[in-house]
Amino acid sequence: MKQLIVTGSNGLIGSEIVAYFHNRGWQIAGADNNMRRDFFGEKGDTRWNQHRLEATYANFKHHELDIRDRQAVLNFVEAVKPDLIVHAAAQPSHDLAARRPFDDFDVNAGGTLNLLEATRRFSPEAVFVHMSTNKVYGDRPNTIALTELDTRWDYADATYANGVNETMNIDQCTHSIFGVGKVAADVMVQEYGRYFGMKTCCLRGGCLTGPNHSGVELHGFLSYLIRCNVEEIEYSIYGYKGKQVRDNIHSFDVARCIELFYEHPQSAAVFNLGGGRGNSISILEAFDRVAQLTGKPMRYRYVDQPRVGDHIVYISDLSAVRAALPGWDISKNLDVIFDEIVASWQARQPLAL
Secondary structure, three states, X not given: OOEEEEEOOOOHHHHHHHHHHHOOOOEEEEEEOOXXXXXXXXXXXXXXXXXXXXXXXXXXXXXXXXXXOHHHHHHHHHHHOOOEEEEOOOOOOHHHHHHOHHHHHHHHHHHHHHHHXXXXXXXOXXXXXXXXXXXXXXXXXXXXXXXXXXXXEXXXXXXXXXXXXXXXXXXXXXXXXXXXXXXXXXXXXXXXXXXXXXXXXXXXXXXXXXXXXXXXXXXXXXXHHHHHHHXXXXXXXXXXXXXXXXXXXXXXXXXXXHHHHHHOOXXXXXXXXXXXXXXXXXXXXXXXXXXXXXXXXXXXXXXXXXXXXXXXXXXXXXXXXXXXXOOXXXXXXXXXXXXXXXXXXXXXXXXXX
């Protein structure tokens, strides 16, 4: 039986990976210490998802592991000897990183290095997939010429008609402290691929989403926005008139991508992975869509100051990943994504039980 390690297994992507690969006959070792609760408080707690996984998937085993603990990580990888590692554990928030820079860098950069070195020592033939982020580009995408439409900003430069590709410069721009730590991890994953010949991949995610996301204000754009509507919480728009755009990719389509990379591995691969233009949406457009589904008007306030390093428009150009992994494409559109997330938050409401 093939062995899989998933870090951040309680989270959105981690739990999707557990389900996806379990259904394909893999043995899965999940590593998580619920640090999301420490980062975001009770509403960020992911134990509910861990318990769901343990109750549902017989070939899944949870391991209480802090990826900052170098010796524990070495011991863990040595014991499992995985065929595939999916590294989805992270501190994911710009704002929190500025308040807790040591924690942010130790988790995002240091934890990634710990896992890479453990893999090199004890399972060098394994495929290593790192969940990176489009924030490695910093605010460089904001230098693209834009046009203002009724409900969104969009690229005015035809070069970016399909979105941002992997050649965009990551230098000489503002990343946020979070973005810098993720750059360090991303480049290190590439370097272990090039220098040691390991099979590594960085997936520079757009807005990763799905029904198992514990969205909070500091992380999880679409999940949190829908949560606010369902729970009738006031949502804060930060700058850009609420017309800022994100491309949303369902966690299932991320899992499909990882499976195909395992089957067709490379060294030091880098792919932008988001929903593409077809799954792009602005905040204002998302307000209208969720209100139509729930029948509840969106409560919100506007803050004129945007977040530091925030993208005005970010759409992933999916040309490279489609070319490298034949058969992969977006399978869940925005209608499916909204339906699933709305249903998930409604099911989690105490009054709905």
